[in-house]
Amino acid sequence: RKQKLKINRQNATTLINVDEEKKFKYVSLPYDRDLTKGLSKIFKDSNLKIPFKSTNSLKNVLGISKDKIPQLESSGIYEIKCNNCDKVYIGQTKRKMITRVKEHIGHIKYQRPEKSSVAEHVLETNHE
Structure with a gap:
């Protein structure tokens, strides 16, 4: 039985060649509803990943709230x-x-x- 487990363990282990592994590159872009859909489709199968970030942060919406003191x-x-x-x-x-x-x-x-x-x-x- 131990021999059978050992053989199964050897068969279950796989090595991944680093050269064969896809290395992804990331480029962050501002979110735009129309542009985001198109770019996501274009780069879907490439090694380029595009995380989209919102430009509507609280700071941008409210502006700088503190007045500078002379x-x-x-x-x-x-x-x-x-x-x-x-x-x-x-x-x-x-x-x-x-x-x-x-x-x-x-x-x-x-x-x-x-x-x-x-x-x-x-x-x-x-x-x-």
Whole structure:
């Protein structure tokens, strides 16, 4: 009985020659009702497979939904360069950047160097 199973197993196994196996190439095209039917029929028996994709994505239908926030109206990291030397101040704020920049200007105007490193530099060096 074992001998019979062994023979059946050998007969059931087939090897596929890689050269004989069809190698498919894929080309993705946008879906068009009339064009899709025609192309599918033409390339049905070839080694070229054509998956069609929809151009009606949610993004295309709705468009970009978020408005860009102007840089000075957002929070984040900012940089102030001195116009007279190579010094650079890098700051971070959770509020609008324009609000923080105006605070630096106010500290310079009212001579409060202890409130801002930018004000301290401008007031000590008479830089702008």
